[in-house]
Amino acid sequence: MPKIITITFSPCIDKSTSIPALVSEKKLKCSAPKLEPGGGGINVARAIKKLGGEAIAIYPSGGYTGKHFNALLSNEEVPATIIESKNETRENIVVLDESNDQQYRFGMPGTELLEQEWRKCIHTIEEINDVEFIIASGSLPPGVPLDIYARLAVITKKKNAKLIVDTSGDALKHAAKKGVYLLKPNLGELSSLMDMAKINENQIEEIAQIAIQKGFCELLVISMGEKGAMLVTKNEIHQVIPPSVKRKSTVGAGDSMVAGMVLALSQGRNLKTTLQYGVACGTAATMNAGTELCRKEDVEKLFELIKKP
Secondary structure, eight states: OOEEEEEOSSOEEEEEEEESOOOTTSOOOOOOOEEEEESHHHHHHHHHHHTTOOOEEEEEEOHHHHHHHHHHHHHTTOOEEEEEOSSOOEEEEEEEETTTTEEEEEEOOOOOOOHHHHHHHHHHHHHOOSEEEEEEESOOOTTSOTTHHHHHHHHHHHTTOEEEEEOOHHHHHHHHHHOEEEEOOBHHHHHHHTTOSOOOGGGHHHHHHHHHHTTSEEEEEEEOGGGOEEEEOSSOEEEEOOOOOOOOOOTTHHHHHHHHHHHHHHTTOOHHHHHHHHHHHHHHHHTSSTTOOOOHHHHHHHHHHHHOO
16 A cells, blocks of 8 residues: 555644533533544544554654553554654643533644754654655644645655645645645635635635646645535546534544545545545544544445435
């Protein structure tokens, strides 16, 4: 199988729990928390593993929480290259209010990554040979330059590999200026990338084609939540609307989608099938509570439904 690597500059331990009701000034009793290793590229590598593939996860890890994070990822048998960092690995919390089935997501700030630490992450990627796909996903912590994904674009081209970027803001803009293989923005992120206040649904194809013409990427996949996703290249446009499912959580849906698409591409599937499989993975993730990613059995069922004319 072609080699796939992911890079996550701001990994985190995701804690998910539930409470009977969210009430201020009260002592709230939580259910037993579920702890999972998280962060963009980490989740992509984990989802690829769940789908039967394999990706090497590269990430910084520090302190007591970092050791715990490493153990959690190791328990899932995801291959990893760990860069030791001075500062603690962060934690995020997801809380479900059982009284109204509403979910609250508390994202802690990323801990600073020192220059020698993020440079070691980059150097590690440079040292890996025979890479076909490099997935750079997630937010950037303090200390990491905003053009880090753009630097990865240069490295990826030297390796004749394909860079997939899933991020937002200035980091996304810097990466796009260098040109990558695949970008996966949502509508808000695409609006920001194109310096537009808002993009309406009937404008998506036109705006996406402009982004392709500007050389931002070869493949542009726009995620649209319940309305699925659209894949646009210079010569092809595909849209997939997912089947209706009972949604429990959207955490990790985008990462599961990226995992499914990259795995499909690595297997030589065409672009339409790649998008269908990616949407099946993203939709499958929404069927699970908290921060749980897609399950292969759910993905296969949804994929069959999506493929039907």
